[in-house]
Each structure stands twice: as structure tokens, then as C-alpha cells.
Amino acid sequence: xxxxxxxxxxxxxxxxLSIEDPVEAIHLGSLIAAQGYVFPISDHxxxxxxxxxxxxxxxxxxxxxxxxxxxxxxxxxYLCKRTMQNKARLELADYEAENLARLQRAxxxxxxxxxxxxxxxxxxxxxxxxxxxxxxxxQERAFWDVHRPVPGCVNTTEMDxxxxxxxxxxxxxxxxVYGVTEESQSQSPVHIPSQPTRKTTKEDIxxxxxxxxxxxxxxxxxxxxxxxxxxxxxEQYVEYDPLITPAEPSNPWISDDVALWDIEMSKEPSQxxxxxxxFSFDEILKDQVGRDQFLRxxxxxxxxxxxxxxxxVQDLKKQPLQDVARRVEEIWxxxxxPGAPSAINLDSHSYEITSQNVKDGGRxxxxxxxxxIYKLMKSDSYARFLRSNAYQDLLSAKKKVSLGRAASxxxxxxxxxxxxxxx
Numbered sequence: 045x046x047x048x049x050x051x052x053x054x055x056x057x058x059x060x061l062s063i064e065d066p067v068e069a070i071h072l073g074s075l076i077a078a079q080g081y082v083f084p085i086s087d088h089x090x091x092x093x094x095x096x097x098x099x100x101x102x103x104x105x106x107x108x109x110x111x112x113x114x115x116x117x118x119x120x121x122y123l124c125k126r127t128m129q130n131k132a133r134l135e136l137a138d139y140e141a142e143n144l145a146r147l148q149r150a151x152x153x154x155x156x157x158x159x160x161x162x163x164x165x166x167x168x169x170x171x172x173x174x175x176x177x178x179x180x181x182x183q184e185r186a187f188w189d190v191h192r193p194v195p196g197c198v199n200t201t202e203m204d205x206x207x208x209x210x211x212x213x214x215x216x217x218x219x220x221v222y223g224v225t226e227e228s229q230s231q232s233p234v235h236i237p238s239q240p241t242r243k244t245t246k247e248d249i250x251x252x253x254x255x256x257x258x259x260x261x262x263x264x265x266x267x268x269x270x271x272x273x274x275x276x277x278x279e280q281y282v283e284y285d286p287l288i289t290p291a292e293p294s295n296p297w298i299s300d301d302v303a304l305w306d307i308e309m310s311k312e313p314s315q316x317x318x319x320x321x322x323f324s325f326d327e328i329l330k331d332q333v334g335r336d337q338f339l340r341x342x343x344x345x346x347x348x349x350x351x352x353x354x355x356x357v358q359d360l361k362k363q364p365l366q367d368v369a370r371r372v373e374e375i376w377x378x379x380x381x382p383g384a385p386s387a388i389n390l391d392s393h394s395y396e397i398t399s400q401n402v403k404d405g406g407r408x409x410x411x412x413x414x415x416x417i418y419k420l421m422k423s424d425s426y427a428r429f430l431r432s433n434a435y436q437d438l439l440s441a442k443k444k445v446s447l448g449r450a451a452s453x454x455x456x457x458x459x460x461x462x463x464x465x466x467x
Contacts, residue, residue, distance in 0.1 A: 083186035
């Protein structure tokens, strides 16, 4: 099979397709190359280059129009086959070596079968003429460059996920490049027809019916409800996004207003900050000041052990490994052991699981107990806190902003202007 240069391909396109602009012909040729109908004989990147690279036309068997969808088993056989041939032109690229290692781990149980298939293909290849073998190797490489492209290159065989869901292309079926199955032994290489698809059985239809019934019973949200939820979330948090709503008070690093620092020094939460605690239980747990206020409220009701247990478990997850066992024992003795000074209320199932986990103490020993306590606080303590006078007082409190300091930049500017007028 003869080879061609880029200029030959461009001229052929301009002549046969009546293209007047060479740039348009180059672009069209690059698209054809990206699909694998034309490929460079010594490069994995399928495009037309202006550097004297030689190109070859792909054999019709490998054309993408044949609706190929090769499986990873075929790709593993191809890569394994190349490693068995000590030739520089067949040496694996770095990304191919990584793919081979990943496939070897994925197909560890049937790697012996893959290796045997690759050996059989190599033996058959060696019986062919040298020139024919070189051409076949380049065609096979170009085929896999289309279906397993170089990282960073566009995968032209990818299908839009919405089209995949519609199942409007029944002709595109999975078929083996080498025509092998797990039960078959050595076969001829690439030029054999694919195996016929298996007929649908009654069991397959029953499975499909079961699957479709399960899909019908699924709880699916309407797009209108999803949109309403997203809009509500955005409207709720828009005032906390400094890219949309200017911070109030303003950032002292880009303005002369130091009110923000004064508020931080006073350790009194702003009205905006307190309002955010009411959005969700997670918001108050994320905020150090919010946790302190919530803990103070629980202490006033003599029920702070749940929050203290939750915080202790959170702290346990950050402890050095050498301190984990000691800290697990301390938490157990304080909150869960018989006669514990700050006993928490756990259901029997969570307590039994936690008791077993304590024997082999780790960072996640109290995971089940923590989740149970979290749900209790969210449904009971947190709701009472939002209704309490303590939270309502914080929410209605006026932000204490020092008017003197806030107005100082304006007064300074006014004084400077007056001086200029007097001069």
C-alpha cells in the first residue's frame, strides 16, 4: 500500500471536492484523519501535519463506519501482543504502558487467557510477509488511536450521553476486533468476521422487565421542582456571595472601613451570620461561634452531652495515630461506658456496633453512634434552639458598628477638600 504526503491529500481533496481554499481542504483532511480514515504511519496523533509526514489510507475493515465498539479485552490483547515483539516501532508509549498495567489489574483473573490469545496472534503474524506485516501493524495501531486516543486528544468515537440513553442506534454493537471469546482458543488475527450476537432468551426478557418495573417505581423529581430548589438555594445564599453582593461591612483590605475588624474583635456574631445558622444544622456546626452558642444553649438545658460527644468524635478523626487508641478509650468512658458521667442516649443497635468497634479502636470507631446523635440533635435540639429566646435575641440584635470609625474616611476627605478651597 502506497503512502502519501499531506500536500498530496490536500490537492486530492481540492480537486475531487471542488474546494478552492487550501485552508478549508486542510481542515477537512484533519477531520478525516481524526476519524481514522487517513493516518500518519509513525505518529499516534491523528491529524494532518505540515512537516513531511507520510500518511496511509486505512483498510475498509477498520473504518469507523463499521460501527465498531471494541472492548477492553481486545485492547489488552493488542497491547500484550506488542510487548512480545522486540521492535522499536512497536514499543509501547508511556500512556499505553499505563493502560496495559491498569488492564492487567482489571483482568487479573483472566490475564492468562488474554496472554494466550496474544501469543497466538503473534505466531500467525510471523508467518506473513514482512511488508504486509508492517502495513497491518500500522493499520491496527491507527485503529486503536481512534478508539483509545492519546491523552489530550479528542475521542471522536464518544457518544453524547443523551443519545446513549435513547438507544436509537441498534446497529452499533460490541464486537471483538480479533473475533475471540473467553471460550475460544487461538484464532486468526484482524481479518475475520465478528461473532454473531447472542439471541435474546426468556431469562433476558424477564430481567429486562424487572429492571423496567424498578425504573417505574423510582422516585424521580420533576425538572420544575429541581429548578425551584436550585433557585431557592441561590436566593437564600446570594447575600453571602461577595462576588454578587458586596460584603457588609466592606472588606478593610480594599477600603478604609475597619468595622469588620471591630466586629471580629468584639466576638459578637453579626446579624447576617446568626441568620445563616437557621438555614440548616450543618451551617451552625461549621461555624465555631455557632457551635459555642449552641453548646451554651444546651448547657442551660442540661443536655450538652450529645454535642460534646459529636465534637469529641470529630476531634478523634484528626488525632495522630499514636493517640487514637487512648482517645477512643477516653470517649468511651465519658459517654458510653456503664455509669459514664455524661452518658448519651443510643439505640441498642448502634450501641452494640460501637461496643464491637471499641475492641479494635480506630478513628471511625464511633461512626454509627455519631450519626445517630447527629440525627437526634438535628430533629430535636436544633429545632428548640431556633425557637429559643437566646437565638431570637441574637437574630434581632443590631450590628454594632462604630460610626466614628466608619465615618472617619469621609471626614478626612471633607477636611482635605476644605483645605484646598481655602488655599
